[in-house]
Amino acid sequence: MEPAEYDDEHDDPDEARSAEGDDGGAEEEETRRPRSVYGVGTEPDVRFSLANERTALAWLRTGLTLVAGGVALTTLASFGEGNEVLDIIAGMACLAGGVLALAAISGWRRRERALRLGEPLPAPRILPVLVAAVALFALAMAGYAVYQVVT
């Protein structure tokens, strides 16, 4: 798990910081939140922690994309009459975006805890849900298109 070019002399961040004269390290450790994450385990390699943060940010942006898509669909629906389906889809997209944002922060917590405890990284819980939602959405849209053609 240790990446290439890693400096073995500094694999314990606390030790390294105290060696560099950082007296506020222990105090800072106490004030770090959330305690459910930083109150357990030991400090992991900071690169993994930063990668975890970037993953959470990427999920947040995915949620934001869904929200923006939903708002764009609302605008599209307002151009004409009888676009209730578009409004419903827009509402669902906005809702899903919000849920995805919450899942992003929950996933960050779980991964950070696992990193600190030296446990295997947990499987992403939201990914299967997202895949199922996209598949259901595709089926629903196909059904709607067939319905429009038939009627």
Place this chain on the structure above:
Amino acid sequence: MKTPVTTAGLEGDSGAQPQRTMLSWHRTVLSVTLGTLVVSLTAQRQEHSIIAAIAALAAFALLATVLRSLRRWGPYAPARWDVLRLTCGAVVVLGGMGLMLAMANLLG
């Protein structure tokens, strides 16, 4: 003379992890701000002036707060969690506003 504090584990870092993470933060903050402005403009177009005003003010407040928090950001800084939670909250609020717009459009 005070020894500069360095982050352990990053001395031999060829991947520029803090810089990449900060860039990721900037992309996210920019996206959230633009998203909020899109919600604001859409609400204004649909004549929901209250939602438009709230979204516009939220965009400004969010940008100011997050940029201020990001100044204190660091690999071991407590501000990491605060700014992450704030950004997550902003996306959830945006989702709620989008849902309100869709519902208003549907019912109106």
